[in-house]
Amino acid sequence: MVISAEFLGMLLLITSAAALGLSIVVDVGRVSAEKTREAMNQRLYDKKRNALAEWRQKTERKRADLTALQARLTEFTGRRQKAQTELRALELSKIELVHELGDPDSNGDVYWSQLGVGPNFNELDRKDIIFSRQIWEYRNVAHIIAPSADQAHGAVRASFGTRNGLICSPVVPLALAPDPEAEAAVA
Known part of the structure; x- marks a missing residue:
């Protein structure tokens, strides 16, 4: 092919x-x-x-x-x-700490005063403070047994003075003392 x-x-x-x-x-x-x-x-x-x-x-x-x-x-x-x-x-x-002053056997009346810290309390030396600083964080009152309000006031001022950094309210008969629970409810 x-x-x-x-x-x-x-x-x-x-x-x-x-x-x-x-x-x-x-x-x-x-x-x-x-x-x-x-x-x-x-x-x-x-x-x-x-x-x-x-x-x-x-x-x-x-x-x-x-x-x-x-x-x-x-x-x-x-x-x-x-x-x-x-x-x-x-x-x-x-919490209320009650400090009792006076002789319970005397025929005096019972008076009431509220205790608190003064403005110079934190500056005071520890030895000048009555008791310890911690108790003054609570409500403190004094029940004073005395024949008159003036003597009760003098007793509370002598025991808790400003030199200790404390102040006290006016002294009133115990029956006229304010109720702490009523005060807490108002605040």
Whole structure:
């Protein structure tokens, strides 16, 4: 069989066209695969970007919640301290230390006087203070047995003087003494 030049040229042309077509098909397949991979990566990127934006929003909401909770904690801590201070003051007002002066066997009347600390109490030396400093944090009263209010006043002034950093209220008969619970209810 004799192959002519035309036939050989035609065969060569067809083979070249087929190779070129196959090359184009392979390149189109590669480009298509790359575009598909790029689209998948873009969807994955968008999905992660949306998740990140959502996490940022959640973080901001949690941060705002945390700030609100910290403000409430500060407010409630202040309220608790105020309540504890009021409770302590109430406890101190209900405790009353009674100092009895005078001779119980005498025929005198019983008088009442409230004792408190003076303005220079904290500056005084410990040896000048009667009893300990802690008892003067509570309500202190004196029951004085004396024949007259003037003598009762003199007895309380002699026992609890200003040199000890203490002051006393006016002396009144015990029957006229104010009720500490009524005073606490008013305050």
